[in-house]
Amino acid sequence: MRLTLPxxxxxxxxxxxxxxALARALGAPERVVADVALAVSEACxxxxxxxxxxxxxxxxxxxxxRATGDGLLEIVVADEGAGLRTRPGSAGLGMGLALMAAxxxxxxxxxxxxxxxxRLTFCLRGEEAAARDAESVAAxxxxxxxDAAGTERD
Amino acid sequence: xxxxxxxxRGAFAVQADQRGDTHRxxxxxxxxxxxxxAVEEAVARALDGRAATLELDLSQLSxxxxxxxxxxxxxxxxxxxRDVALALVPGGPAVQRVFQITGLDxxxxxxxx
Numbered sequence: 001m002r003l004t005l006p007x008x009x010x011x012x013x014x015x016x017x018x019x020x021a022l023a024r025a026l027g028a029p030e031r032v033v034a035d036v037a038l039a040v041s042e043a044c045x046x047x048x049x050x051x052x053x054x055x056x057x058x059x060x061x062x063x064x065x066r067a068t069g070d071g072l073l074e075i076v077v078a079d080e081g082a083g084l085r086t087r088p089g090s091a092g093l094g095m096g097l098a099l100m101a102a103x104x105x106x107x108x109x110x111x112x113x114x115x116x117x118x119r120l121t122f123c124l125r126g127e128e129a130a131a132r133d134a135e136s137v138a139a140x141x142x143x144x145x146x147d148a149a150g151t152e153r154d
Numbered sequence: 155x156x157x158x159x160x161x162x163r164g165a166f167a168v169q170a171d172q173r174g175d176t177h178r179x180x181x182x183x184x185x186x187x188x189x190x191x192a193v194e195e196a197v198a199r200a201l202d203g204r205a206a207t208l209e210l211d212l213s214q215l216s217x218x219x220x221x222x223x224x225x226x227x228x229x230x231x232x233x234x235x236r237d238v239a240l241a242l243v244p245g246g247p248a249v250q251r252v253f254q255i256t257g258l259d260x261x262x263x264x265x266x267x
Contacts, residue, residue: 010188013188016184
């Protein structure tokens with residue numbers, strides 16, 4: 001799945017819905033689908049709020065999602081803008097980043113000539129999602145390798 | 155769970171009503187950055203109407219992210235400024251999880267579900 005949308009508020013739901021549809025098509029359990037929805041929403045909201053703040057018109061929001069060979073769903077959200085910065089008077093990136101880190105198996109932030117790229121990965125298998133929860137927040141980019149049974153948070 | 159099946163539908167909507175001096179604002183569908191202004195406007199109207207209590211009902215929300223959390227924190231601050239009591243009706247598991255991850259479930263005045 002590859003989407004290029006204008007970085008405006010309405011695009012956040014479009015990107016989220018497309019990612020949810022892909023996760024379901026790949027057989028992800030509903031808990032993982034909910035994680036995908038939340039993390040994609042946060043990553044896209046960062047682009048809408050921060051990437052083109054000094055630009056005359058909203059730039060592009062890129063969302064690229066695919067299944068990797070090893071049971072992961074990889075979603076890359078990217079802009080062509082000014083990079084990650086917080087705005088005075090805004091609650092900023094903190095809460096969104098915390099939510100992404102909590103629900104994604106892997107989270108990487110990258111920079112390329114000012115453009116910002118957020119790479120999120122999710123285990124498509126529910127048991128691994130449970131194991132991840134038991135491990136609390138995984139280190140960025142380091143998904144859980146173990147199949148050890150975890151306990152659900154809730 | 156019904157709430158999860160609404161993740162790819164559910165346009166956001168706000169409804170408001172009044173019973174005595176309790177003003178109720180009911181949020182439904184998916185609350186993200188695109189819905190924040192509608193929440194602010196509905197709450198501002200409710201607070202202008204001499205409410206003693208503002209009830210913010212999240213039970214019909216199918217999705218919430220940090221934009222929604224910030225909007226709800228803003229509602230709390232505005233209610234405090236006006237000396238209006240705030241009560242939150244909790245959402246389903248997918249919505250409450252966002253409060254739990256951020257620790258806000260301990261801070262915000264949720265009613266028992």
